[in-house]
Structure formats: structure tokens, C-alpha cells
Amino acid sequence: MRAADRLQVFVDTIVSGDGPEQGCIAAVSGADGATVRACSGIARADDAFPLTVDTPFHVASVGKMLTATLVHQLVDDGLVGPRGLDATLPELAELGLVDPVLAAGVHPQADSITLRHLLSHTSGMKDMQVDDADGTAEQHGGPAPGSIQASYGASVVRASRGTGDGAFARRRWTAWDPSAPDDPEAGHLNLFLASGTAAAPAGAPGERFHYSDTAFALLGTIVEAARGTSYADAQRTRILDPLGMSHTYLAYGDDPAPDARAREMDVWLAGVGLLSGGFDLSFDWGGGGQVSTVDDLLRLVRGVLAGTCVSAASRDAMLTPSPCPGLPLPRIGMGLGVHHHRVGERHVIGHAGAWGVRAFVEPASGLAVAATVGCLDPCAWLGDLFDLAEAIVREESP
Template sequence: MVMSRRAILAQTTLAAASGLVWTAAPATAAGRPRVEDSLRAAIRRLHDSPHGPPAVVVAIGRGSRTSLYTAGVPRLGARRSPRADDRMRVASVAKAFSGATALSLVSSGRLSLDTTVGSTVRGLPRAWSAVTLRQLLGHTSGIPDFSGTTEFRDALVANLQDPPPPRQLLSYATDPDVLFRPGSHYAYSNSDNILVALMCETATGRRYEDVLRQRVLQPLGLGGTSLPRGPDLPEPALHGYDTTVAGPPEDVTTTVAAGWSWASGGVVSTPADLVRFIRGYVGGTLLDRKTRDAQFRFRPGGSEPPGPGTNAAGLALFRYDTRYGRVYGHTGNTLGYTQFTAATPDGRGGVAVSVTAQITPTTGPPLFGQLREVFELAVGVLLADG
């Protein structure tokens, strides 16, 4: 069922009780059983809370083993538990994918971190022209966020399932100036990663989707991951829900076409693929040493929504200092979904937390606190397994 336009405006970020099913590898590392029990309890609390998500999925991978912890069902009315190969919308974790694509091109010499918007993407405001790829990836560009404008929201509501061409998304950033001197401040912006993808297209002469596939998806073996333009989500899937409505949660899985966020939020993946991706990305599989060193220079700045612990921003990557230790990754939220994925610095271990409702600090503060605790405990289990 399609949501009302009012509900879309209120909840889109670009801008019946079910049984509990647990599957996990045996706890063997010192400290893991206690943290693992806490993770199970936190997942249960989140799922059972008023307006809680219909499904909570935590995938933790180390070596060739992936442990899966789940609560709920992939679709209301289903009789099975969520699986590691269920497809879902990863929201702003897509920014890590566009970062991986661009940084791979930097490693091969097709782009430079000092390549400017003006030298690669024509016809944009003059004030944007000196912004570099480094500043786009680090969210220090100062370019206004197209998804926060009234013009974008009006266009979205009028054509939920018919997105414009990717370049046109930037036309909704109606302020032709930058918000601050590029490089001087941190400000999270969806416009940044649209421009990153357009720069990848110019550097290669190919569609971004094809570059993403060649540079990231195929090398890492991500067979369940894609970047569609339309609203469909192939089965098997984790359906996304609006849990704020009166009565049963409303299925919003196919309400909005992925092309409305494209490279900044449109990627479809699975819990298993997210773990594989973040391990390869953080571990440096796709990058040379010089590029990875540049990526791992951090400044104050948080992902949206905030990840666990204290957040700091690198290039298309965030550092999370938790009470259990340090990991690197990305978060995301969009209509029907909230995501967190992170890996150890060497890429030997990774975690993905996926819930089938949009939960943010502003739309549901108590619930988001519970979700953030699930993030933290999932990191605890990952690091205890090391």
C-alpha cells in the first residue's frame, strides 16, 4: 500500500507480534558469551518495543564464518525468519559504495583526490567548480544538500515511482553558492555522492552502475547487490515498514523508486553482502596503500544516523570508537530501513545491523537509543570474537 504524501514528507530521509529466531555460531572467545547474551536481549527489546521494527537482523562475519542473529520476520505474515541473503535497501551505506568506486579509480590513476568538480562535470554552479573529490568524499564540500529542499520534496511526492535522471537531482539544490569555504567545515550532504558518481562516469566514459559493478561488486563477490533506478525489490527480501502509523505497520518497500537517491542511497544489498563489502572496503582490498592512508584521515563528524560510540569522518568512511573498541564503517536510513555496517581495521571481521523501519534520533529518540545499543553490542560480539 502506498503511503500518503504527508507521511512521505514527514518520514523520508534523503532528507502483529512475531516469533523470535536466533542462530549463531557457538561462543568460544573470552567475554563473548556475556556480550552475545546482551545482544540477544537488546534485539528482543527493540523488536518488541512500541513501533519497533518488524525485523532486526545482525550479521557478524569473521574468516569464512557468518553468525546471524534475528528477531521477527522478513515480511508480516511470513512463517520464516530473516536470512542472510534477503535483499534490502541499504540507504546511505550506498555512499560507502560510491566511495569505494571512486577511490578504486584513484588507486588506478583514473581520478585524483584533487580532481575538481569543474574539470569533470559541466554545467554546474561556478561556486562548486573548485570543490575536489577529496572534499566530496569527506563531506567538506559546502555544496547544499539537494534532498533537503522544498523543490526536491515537492518533486518526490508528485512522482514517487518515476525518478529524474541522476544529474537532475542536483538541480533541486537551488542555492548556486556553497555554504562555506570548501574544506573548512564538515556537513553531511547527499549532493556530494551524486557528484562523486558523476565524476566516476566522466573518468571512465561509462554509466556509474557499470563502474560500480566492475570496480566493487564483482571483485568482492557481491552477487546480491545492485543499484536499481525503479521501486522494485527482488525477492527474497526484507520488507520495509512505516511503524509510526496507527494500526499495523504499513509496508513501504516499493513506495519510492531507488533513483530518487541513486548513488547517495539507492543501493540494494543483503546482510551477507554488506559484511563482505565492508570487510573488503575497510581492509583495503580495492585500494592501494597511499589512497587508503588518505581515506583514513579523520576529523570530527558523524554519519546519519549516528553510529555507535564517538563518530569521526574520513573519506566515505566513519570511525566509531565504542566501549568495546574501534571499527570503521557507515550508517544509513531511508523509508522503511535503518542500517549500520562496520569492520575491523584489517578487514578480518565485519558486522551489519539491519532493521526494517526508519528509526532516527528525531523521529523516535527512545527507540533510536535502543537501536544504537544494538549497534554497540554487535561491535562487542565482533571484537570479542577476535
């Protein structure tokens, strides 16, 4: 069997198993950019359209590479002050880039938190997505009861059983509403403060690794304040257009082609197709609120590796692993915006997304992969996908 045909078998196998995967799209490419793609399964619970290799999907935390790039560009342009990545929240507040309420309230030691801490998940801030005031997801063995994910999942399940209206899972989120800092329903960061989660941190700034979508929501607000435009506009003009990522947009915050949103691949949770069911995924925003395609994610991860959109110094800062005590496997290092993973014998960089999304490149070989399965998934298949990429490139080489 040709290696390219084995990619089709790979995606067929993923969706034919006993897991929650209903659809899979995968793409692999060699250093020359030649790409092979395959897909299998269904796109939507409502069967509105067939799944193709070009179907757009929600990328979840893979989008953090976009937020990180935008922040490094602020450093390159001198917009965060002379200390650059080491600028603290109070210093950024003095520049008008962080609301003083946030600069003082996101952590008991917020005055010590820097951009470097936020980008490397070492700020000590909890993650409102999965943590709450009483503990972390790790301590609870899953999303903490007061977290966004716990409330969201329960809302979806109740709605699917006819015992609730799903209001929490249908709400449209904002990152921060400064007019209502104490209103937990006003925005992601508002909930973080009002729920007491901010006041009960995961650790001191710089102490250890603790993954935080909330930190990246804060970074997104800094980008908007510094650029004087929306996150979506900054992303499009400064990254998407330069990299040719014409099929990527910020969900709920951008203006894609007229039919783009209507053709997004479903995200599956508890057996429910969230988009088909009318549920909302706007809670991720700067932490990964983008919709993209496998081809565009390959462009992104290669652009990050090349440093196409940032200075040489920022490329180095983005890619070079920084000390992160407590970093869990398969991560073996954290750059300021990308993850270093050990996959078998390979050292790859890129990012993972909670909805079974992966976008990684192997610097040593130039191999790159991008894939989604559209549901919560540990993606143990990433190593197999890189092995397939290597076999395909070898077979296709003259």
C-alpha cells in the same frame, strides 16, 4: 545462554519493542571471517515471503563506501588528472568528467571544490535529501520543507490516508539530466540547482563538515563519465565481483537475479511498508542506492579495511581521518569514504545508512558487524552488537 543464542535474543528484542522496527537482520564475524547470523520479525508489510538472514535490503548511505571506492580507483588509474583527489570541479569539467553547468552551479564557490571535499562532506554543498534553499535539516529540526525527504514523506502519508496518489514518492529518479538543467523534476541535481538550494550553501569549501548525499550523487556522475559506463556496471565489475558480493546490486539500475527485487525487505516509513506499497527509493543512487545482504556488507567493510580494490595510497586516503570541523558524534573522524565512530570504548570504521543499516569493522580486533532494521533508527544498539560479536568469537574459539 550461549553467545550465539544471545544474538537471536538481540534481534528478537529489537522488533518486540515499541519502536517502528518490524524486522531485523544481524550478522557478526571475527577476524577469521567465521560468521553468526540471526533475524526476527517480518520481511514485508504484504507478508509476501518470510524474513531470513539472506533477505536483501536497501542499504542507504552504507553504499557511499562503494561510490568512494570507485572514485579512489579513478585516482589510481590517473583518470581525474595529475592532482588526483585535489582536482577541482572546473578541472574535472575540462576533462569532460563534470557537466560545466554543475561545475559552476553546485555552490557559489564551486571552483574551489575538490574531490577530497566531496568525499569528506566538507564541500559546503547542502544535501537535497534533507536541506532546502531556506535552511538545513539541523536548522529546521528535521527535513527542511523543500527537501526530497520532506516531500517524499508527505507524499507517502497522503497516499496511505487516501488523500493523495503518492506520485512524488513513486517517481523514478535520475541523478542528473543535462538536457533540462532548470527543470526541478528532471533529476536530483536538477532539483538542487533549480530550487535555489545550491545557491544557498551550508558553508565554504573546506570550512566544516556538512553531510551531503547530493555530493555523492555528483561523484556518481563523475564515475560514469570517467569509465564510460553506467554506475551499476562500474560497481559490479570493479568492486562487487572482486569482493564476491554476488547478492548486491544497484536498485533500479542493475540486473540482479530474476526474483531478487521481488524479495527485498520492506523499508518502513510512517508505518507504511514502502516497497509493498509501490513506492520508489531511487532518489539515493550514488549516495546509497544499493540493495545488499548482511553477508555482503561484511565482505564490503572488510574489503575496504584491507584495501582490496584500491592502491595502498588510496586505502590510506580512504581510511585516514581528515580534519572535519563540526563533525557530530558518534563520528570521531572522517576518512575519504568511511566514518570513524566511537562505540563505547571501541574505535570502529565503516558507514551508517538512514534505514537503520550499519556495517562496521573494528581494526584492532578484526570484529565486524552488519545489520538492518529497515526503518529510520538511531541504532543505539551498535555497541551491544559489537560486544556480542566479541563474546561469540571468544566462545567459538578452540
